Amino acid sequence: MKLTVDQLHITLDRTPILRDVSLEARKGDIVGLVGPNGSGKSTLLRAVYRSLRPADGAVRVGEDDVWALSPRAAARRTAAVLQDAGGNTTGLTVTEIVALGRAPHHGLLGRDGAEDHRAVTDAVDRCGVRPFADRDYASLSGGERQRVLLARALAQNPRLLVLDELTNHLDIRARFELLDLIRATGITTLAVLHDLDLAARLCDHLAVLYEGSVVAAGPVLDVLTPQILADVFGVRARTERHADGVIRITYEAQPLAHQDAPDVVSADTHPSPA
Amino acid sequence: MIVAISIGAVDVPVGDVWRIVLHHVTGAGPAPSDLALDQIVWNFRTPRVVLAALVGAGLAVSGAVLQTVVSNPLADPIVLGFSYGATLGAVLVITLGGGAALAGLGVSAAAFLGAVAAGALVFALGQRKGRMAPTRLVLAGVAVGYVFLSATSFVQLQATPTELRTVMFWMLGSVAGAQWDQLPTVAVVVLVTTTLLSLFGRRLNVLLAGDESATALGVDVNRLRAVLLVLSALLTGTVIAVAGSIGFVGLMIPHLVRLTTGADHRRLLPLTALLGAVYLVLVDLLSRTLDRPNELPLGILTALLGAPFFLWLLRRNKGLD
Numbered sequence A: 001m002k003l004t005v006d007q008l009h010i011t012l013d014r015t016p017i018l019r020d021v022s023l024e025a026r027k028g029d030i031v032g033l034v035g036p037n038g039s040g041k042s043t044l045l046r047a048v049y050r051s052l053r054p055a056d057g058a059v060r061v062g063e064d065d066v067w068a069l070s071p072r073a074a075a076r077r078t079a080a081v082l083q084d085a086g087g088n089t090t091g092l093t094v095t096e097i098v099a100l101g102r103a104p105h106h107g108l109l110g111r112d113g114a115e116d117h118r119a120v121t122d123a124v125d126r127c128g129v130r131p132f133a134d135r136d137y138a139s140l141s142g143g144e145r146q147r148v149l150l151a152r153a154l155a156q157n158p159r160l161l162v163l164d165e166l167t168n169h170l171d172i173r174a175r176f177e178l179l180d181l182i183r184a185t186g187i188t189t190l191a192v193l194h195d196l197d198l199a200a201r202l203c204d205h206l207a208v209l210y211e212g213s214v215v216a217a218g219p220v221l222d223v224l225t226p227q228i229l230a231d232v233f234g235v236r237a238r239t240e241r242h243a244d245g246v247i248r249i250t251y252e253a254q255p256l257a258h259q260d261a262p263d264v265v266s267a268d269t270h271p272s273p274a
Numbered sequence B: 001m002i003v004a005i006s007i008g009a010v011d012v013p014v015g016d017v018w019r020i021v022l023h024h025v026t027g028a029g030p031a032p033s034d035l036a037l038d039q040i041v042w043n044f045r046t047p048r049v050v051l052a053a054l055v056g057a058g059l060a061v062s063g064a065v066l067q068t069v070v071s072n073p074l075a076d077p078i079v080l081g082f083s084y085g086a087t088l089g090a091v092l093v094i095t096l097g098g099g100a101a102l103a104g105l106g107v108s109a110a111a112f113l114g115a116v117a118a119g120a121l122v123f124a125l126g127q128r129k130g131r132m133a134p135t136r137l138v139l140a141g142v143a144v145g146y147v148f149l150s151a152t153s154f155v156q157l158q159a160t161p162t163e164l165r166t167v168m169f170w171m172l173g174s175v176a177g178a179q180w181d182q183l184p185t186v187a188v189v190v191l192v193t194t195t196l197l198s199l200f201g202r203r204l205n206v207l208l209a210g211d212e213s214a215t216a217l218g219v220d221v222n223r224l225r226a227v228l229l230v231l232s233a234l235l236t237g238t239v240i241a242v243a244g245s246i247g248f249v250g251l252m253i254p255h256l257v258r259l260t261t262g263a264d265h266r267r268l269l270p271l272t273a274l275l276g277a278v279y280l281v282l283v284d285l286l287s288r289t290l291d292r293p294n295e296l297p298l299g300i301l302t303a304l305l306g307a308p309f310f311l312w313l314l315r316r317n318k319g320l321d
Helices: A041-048 A071-077 A094-105 A114-126 A142-155 A172-185 A196-202 A226-233 B002-006 B014-026 B035-069 B082-096 B107-125 B134-157 B161-172 B180-199 B201-207 B211-216 B221-243 B249-261 B265-289 B298-316
Strands: A003-012 A015-025 A030-034 A056-061 A078-081 A160-164 A188-192 A205-210 A213-219 A237-241 A247-251
Touching: A003 A041, A015 A030, A015 A041, A015 A188, A015 A205, A015 A213, A030 A041, A030 A196, A041 A056, A041 A160, A041 A188, A071 A078, A071 A094, A078 A142, A078 B211, A094 A114, A094 A142, A094 B201, A114 A142, A114 A172, A142 A172, A160 A172, A172 A188, A172 A196, A196 A247, A205 A226, A213 A226, A226 A237, B002 B014, B002 B035, B002 B265, B014 B035, B035 B180, B035 B201, B035 B221, B035 B249, B035 B265, B082 B107, B082 B134, B082 B161, B082 B221, B107 B134, B107 B221, B161 B298, B180 B201, B180 B221, B180 B265, B201 B211, B201 B221, B201 B265, B211 B221, B249 B265, B249 B298, B265 B298
Parallel strands: A030 A188, A030 A205, A078 A160, A160 A188
Antiparallel strands: A003 A015, A003 A056, A205 A213, A237 A247
16 A cells, blocks of 8 residues: 655654655555664654654555554554564464454454464465464564564555564574565565665665655665765765666765764755854 | 362361252252251352452452553552552551541442552553553552552551451451352452453453554554553452452462463463462462461462462473573
8 A cells, every 4th residue: 555644743742853754655665764863763653653643744554544544444554563562572472473463453352263364374474483483482583583573564464564673683694584575575665774785775765864854765876875875874975786786885984074974964954053 | 169168167078068059059959957057158158269269360360461551570459559559448447447537438348449549540640641651550550559558557556456456367368258248249340350351352462562563553552551450450449348458369370370371361361360269269268277267367378378389380481581
């Protein structure tokens, strides 16, 4: 399903976190959300999975504003894999955690049926968690856990996937495996990624958040320009499509000295301190 | 339960117990010939055993739910202040007995009100801007508990030695005073709230995933917490009101079940209720047989018996490493 973020404003404790953020992911697109720490990426995700009500503007999944949907109806469209996930899951087995993904499909009296069983089995197999399906979640490695949480999200049978730093702390092979898995689902995806190389590799489009505003959005090569990399991320680097078709970023050894960094991209919304 | 009914200061053959209970419940079979025996079995022992089962089930289920609601394995009706609220209510009535303000209020009613008042306070203080963070809830519960405890201690200082003894017995819990006329209310509350809480089993599971993930899984986390908190305060208040503040059951029985059969609440809650019921019937049985014809308070035995077994299980379980 299509995701539309329309002129979103979000304020937390009277501090504006997001200002006039607009964003679109067409059906089947993988859109990467990048930006330095504290730029508002996770906040934007919270608005998308209906955890944070915007002060103004709207998030639409398909044609519907997520706040016009019930929590369960919204969760039948959007699944999220988050950082807090699995906080206190000692005691639940992997299969039981994947089965949590069926929760939005049931009311209080709902019993598990054949469809639930199929969705859980399918997700378990697709994410390759079958070998440890009966183990306690707490006993898994970081990479295994992330695959379990992704399986839980797929069991939700969502039309939109929201991923917050899915590949953090994973070794390089586990990262690639996870990214391939996400590509293979064909589900529209909005993913916060810290690693720009990974973002360039996975995503069709990127959006750069900086101090609560989108300062660039579009195809990867149009977005990760030397200018943006310098202004937003404070590094000297260039982005190229290599002969094998993969887009790579080449960083120069010397980071930009702080005074070198031009203030900000959207000078109209952030007056320069100079 | 039949066996538990048959053993006591006077041992009654199990067959006789069965016949007497069956006669009263279904009307089948001949009326008991020995009226004293009938009196002991039907009017003293049976309500007592039934009450022990209900109280055990109620406390254990309440503990299991609270542990998940505040995502803290140490949570139980005591940590969240409910028990201290009940204690203050009970102690006030015991010591001020005919006090004008509390006239017409029995110990049970006062204890129930105390527990519900504590629950309401925790509920009100544990939230900020409509959000109930688990940590804030636990800390609010602990703080409210201390306040009630202080108030209780103060009231106790004014009490006579006889009253103090009554207070102490109440605080350690007992089902000795069980009577048939109080059972229907307790039974209805325990059965209805336990059933309702079990219906929330799937959502309780989702709550284990963390607040943000639970939200993304379609659960209105704050509303769910509110509902569960109200139900468990009601449940705890009711059972503490009739049996006093019994520790350990609410904390340990849920963990025992989790350690042996897993944390899926759809299984956990019914099994916890069952084990809590069996456990308290057993403890009550011991409390009146260990030191015949005297009785030991339940609160002393619940932990004394259960803790060693629990610790053994704790050491055996690898999932906690």
